[in-house]
Amino acid sequence: MSDTKEISSSNPLKRRKKFKVSDYTALFAIVVLLIVFSVLRPENFPTRTNMVTILRSISVTTVLASGLTFTMSIGGLDLSAGNMASMSGYFCASFILWYGMNQYLAIGLTIILTMMLTLITMFLIIKCHIPELLATCAMMFFLEGLGLTYAGGSAISQGLPRPSGKPAEGVFSNSFKAMGTSPTIIIIMIIVVIFAYVALNHTKYGRYIYAVGGNKTAAKLSGINIERYRLYTGMVAAAIIALAGVLVVARNTSAQVSGAASYQMPAMSAVFIGQSVLGVRKPNPFGTLVGATLVGILDNGLVMLSVPYYALNMIKGAVLGIALIAAYANTKTD
Amino acid sequence: MKLEVKNLSMEFPGVKALQNVDFEVETGEIRAVVGANGAGKSTLMKVLAGANPGYTGEIFIDGKPVEIRTPAQAKELGIEIVYQEVDTALIPTLSVAENIMMNYLISGMEKKVIVDWPKLKQEARESLSRLGLDIDVDTRVNQLPLAQKQMVLIARAVREHCNFLLLDEPTAPLSLSETQTLFEMIRRLMENEQICIIFISHRLQEITEICETLTVMRNGKIVDNRPITPEVTIQQIVETMLGRKYDDVFEHADHEVGEELFRVEDLSDTENKVHNVSFHIGKGEIVGIAGLVGAGKSELCKLLFGATKRSSGKIFYHGQELKIVNTTDAVKNGFSLVPEERRKEGVLVNETVEFNIVSACLGRLSTKLGFLRPKEQNRVALKYIELLGVKTPSEKQLVANLSGGNQQKVAVAKWLAAESDVYIFDEPTKGIDVGAKGEIFALIQKIASEGKCVIYVSCETQEILSITDRTYVMYSGRIQKELVTSRTNEEEITYYATGGTD
Numbered sequence: 001m002s003d004t005k006e007i008s009s010s011n012p013l014k015r016r017k018k019f020k021v022s023d024y025t026a027l028f029a030i031v032v033l034l035i036v037f038s039v040l041r042p043e044n045f046p047t048r049t050n051m052v053t054i055l056r057s058i059s060v061t062t063v064l065a066s067g068l069t070f071t072m073s074i075g076g077l078d079l080s081a082g083n084m085a086s087m088s089g090y091f092c093a094s095f096i097l098w099y100g101m102n103q104y105l106a107i108g109l110t111i112i113l114t115m116m117l118t119l120i121t122m123f124l125i126i127k128c129h130i131p132e133l134l135a136t137c138a139m140m141f142f143l144e145g146l147g148l149t150y151a152g153g154s155a156i157s158q159g160l161p162r163p164s165g166k167p168a169e170g171v172f173s174n175s176f177k178a179m180g181t182s183p184t185i186i187i188i189m190i191i192v193v194i195f196a197y198v199a200l201n202h203t204k205y206g207r208y209i210y211a212v213g214g215n216k217t218a219a220k221l222s223g224i225n226i227e228r229y230r231l232y233t234g235m236v237a238a239a240i241i242a243l244a245g246v247l248v249v250a251r252n253t254s255a256q257v258s259g260a261a262s263y264q265m266p267a268m269s270a271v272f273i274g275q276s277v278l279g280v281r282k283p284n285p286f287g288t289l290v291g292a293t294l295v296g297i298l299d300n301g302l303v304m305l306s307v308p309y310y311a312l313n314m315i316k317g318a319v320l321g322i323a324l325i326a327a328y329a330n331t332k333t334d
Numbered sequence: 335m336k337l338e339v340k341n342l343s344m345e346f347p348g349v350k351a352l353q354n355v356d357f358e359v360e361t362g363e364i365r366a367v368v369g370a371n372g373a374g375k376s377t378l379m380k381v382l383a384g385a386n387p388g389y390t391g392e393i394f395i396d397g398k399p400v401e402i403r404t405p406a407q408a409k410e411l412g413i414e415i416v417y418q419e420v421d422t423a424l425i426p427t428l429s430v431a432e433n434i435m436m437n438y439l440i441s442g443m444e445k446k447v448i449v450d451w452p453k454l455k456q457e458a459r460e461s462l463s464r465l466g467l468d469i470d471v472d473t474r475v476n477q478l479p480l481a482q483k484q485m486v487l488i489a490r491a492v493r494e495h496c497n498f499l500l501l502d503e504p505t506a507p508l509s510l511s512e513t514q515t516l517f518e519m520i521r522r523l524m525e526n527e528q529i530c531i532i533f534i535s536h537r538l539q540e541i542t543e544i545c546e547t548l549t550v551m552r553n554g555k556i557v558d559n560r561p562i563t564p565e566v567t568i569q570q571i572v573e574t575m576l577g578r579k580y581d582d583v584f585e586h587a588d589h590e591v592g593e594e595l596f597r598v599e600d601l602s603d604t605e606n607k608v609h610n611v612s613f614h615i616g617k618g619e620i621v622g623i624a625g626l627v628g629a630g631k632s633e634l635c636k637l638l639f640g641a642t643k644r645s646s647g648k649i650f651y652h653g654q655e656l657k658i659v660n661t662t663d664a665v666k667n668g669f670s671l672v673p674e675e676r677r678k679e680g681v682l683v684n685e686t687v688e689f690n691i692v693s694a695c696l697g698r699l700s701t702k703l704g705f706l707r708p709k710e711q712n713r714v715a716l717k718y719i720e721l722l723g724v725k726t727p728s729e730k731q732l733v734a735n736l737s738g739g740n741q742q743k744v745a746v747a748k749w750l751a752a753e754s755d756v757y758i759f760d761e762p763t764k765g766i767d768v769g770a771k772g773e774i775f776a777l778i779q780k781i782a783s784e785g786k787c788v789i790y791v792s793c794e795t796q797e798i799l800s801i802t803d804r805t806y807v808m809y810s811g812r813i814q815k816e817l818v819t820s821r822t823n824e825e826e827i828t829y830y831a832t833g834g835t836d
Contacts, residue, residue, distance in 0.1 A: 198705075202705055202706050202708075203700065203703075203704040203705050203706060204696035204697065204699075204700040204704050204706060205704055207689070207693065207696055207706070208696070210685070211682055211685070211689075211693055214682045214684055214685060215678070215679075215682050215683075217678060217679045218678070218679050218680060218681060218682050219682075220641060220661050221639065221641060221661060221671055221673050221679050221680070222661075222665070222693050222694050222748065223661045223662050223664060223665025223666070223694055224661070224662065225660060225661070225662040228662075281684070282684075
């Protein structure tokens, strides 16, 4: 042991990585945006209320993105996560409003059904060997239609009759609605991020996931059953995606038409931005949170600057593009 | 036409791949070029094909000096090459016609924009029929079997003016009947047009069958040129190929071999690369699997390890049959594989040394619920870094930053940490320097002396001779011969590895 210690201590670079601009781009961008928006809107932007608003607004994105972090850590990709979350929303809202189900039972059942639907995706990926991008693209369309068909082509909200014409008598309880407001939604987000962090970094399963994501062949030749872990990872992601769907319903107090689909791209961007955070170079929960925060601040600040709604996405896209250029431009390795 | 090479040398960092080579061929002959692995055959071919622009020396065609610094120049001079890896030269999603007419599409159309399909297909068909082949030119190339892909490449090569056709180990991936088809095609080609074919192969038997003259290379030099007459025997060729003994001989440490622990019966795979392989290993024994590149050795390793599907056969350990359908089963049963493609298959290059070392024994290093015990992990990693002498600034260093030899040690450390019982080493010394080689050898002998079973796979006969106790020689996916290492020599192993029989 003493020998090895000598080896370690003889090298002053131990554990200290070279400083790289790209490792800090996302954090730097957050700081810059905070300053810029604070200077331009000193009364409204840098307030406690607004910070809470931002945190609340990024909650759903972060939760959904945490699910995607699992999927992308094992080398997967999921375009259908947003529509899957919408589907979960229809399930949850209908169980409570149409069938007057106990809300906890409804949430549990929603998670189980979402996982079962995800089995279709897993079948396409694992058994049919369809590339993830294509398989989840198909699922994206399928789920959108499935959800709307289930809901009868409209939203599911309190007081609205069921597709069959029967009145829907259930109501959302206050505790259910609280899940969509701060502080509960923020606490849920933090719990999910911590869960993902612990699972991916402090359990052997997380190591297996990263090993498969890093190199499938090497992982297989180390004795890891890559198909089984792809399935497990898909199931964990499904449960988190279902939770995101439930949160959207609680926030809107209804299951809107494709209510969670709009979170798909921000969530994926968050994971991509997160890969570069602090030089981890792979999807990671903390980075995902940073990525989602960046997207959230941008959203919030731009609205405050009264940027017309039709120009919002243009500016968001441009800023994300620049952040990604800085993060990826000089990463030539691998 | 005559192609002459004078005083040709080619150097790669640290290696003199070709040293003052003089070589000449004439159209109308089929010339074989043989030599052990690393003798410089492929380097010479690449020079002639314009793929090794850094050569020194002179090249003449019909006495006129020429420069061949790019593949385009080689083509200009009528020199075409078909590499062994046919898939790198074909575009799989395009049709046979397009692939054959590739040169025309890229540089022959000049100012034309519209592709004349009937003409394109007609010309492709014509070049196939010159070879006596009947392949539908509308087929997509990725739907063809490998042998036919090769034909498509040859058809492309001889379509325009081709005087010298270089075939770099064309038969290595082919079955015996496919090889016969290829030979028929070559003979037909030689009948119809006066070209020269330079043929590289490790299979000496087929060389005596198809070639008229023979060039033997060894250590970057040409050591023999002779016509192939019925009197030339494989034995003679092998002797010239090997010449003197290699310089670096490793000491063979004696260790005791105990009772039989491991047995394989009648193992075959579904890919048709391994046929009815049976062998056994004793306690503490190092068993070699010798054979040429492409003999099915790596495939056998993967098959034993459950990474590919078995179509028949049984594996026994301690007299009990093991159920191995995937790699997880293999690891559970105490198997380990140090694969040939180290960076692609053996280690996770973008992870740390520690991550790699503990990756196969995480079950032991985590709590019942699966939570990692970082201190335990660190202890195990440090233990094996020290034990194997892995040169790394710290256990948190990325494996990508280590040298090849140290990466290999990490790949071995992973299995030592997993406390495996059966070790499979597939070309463990590939791409590592002589010093590290010695260390890896010492390590393997230490593993064996602890009573484990070791399978050592290599195409380097010298390594097989220095480290193994017993050797099985593979040829075309089969075990050709079992030899006791102390009672055999390089000639004998090479004889069986090139298809010789008792």
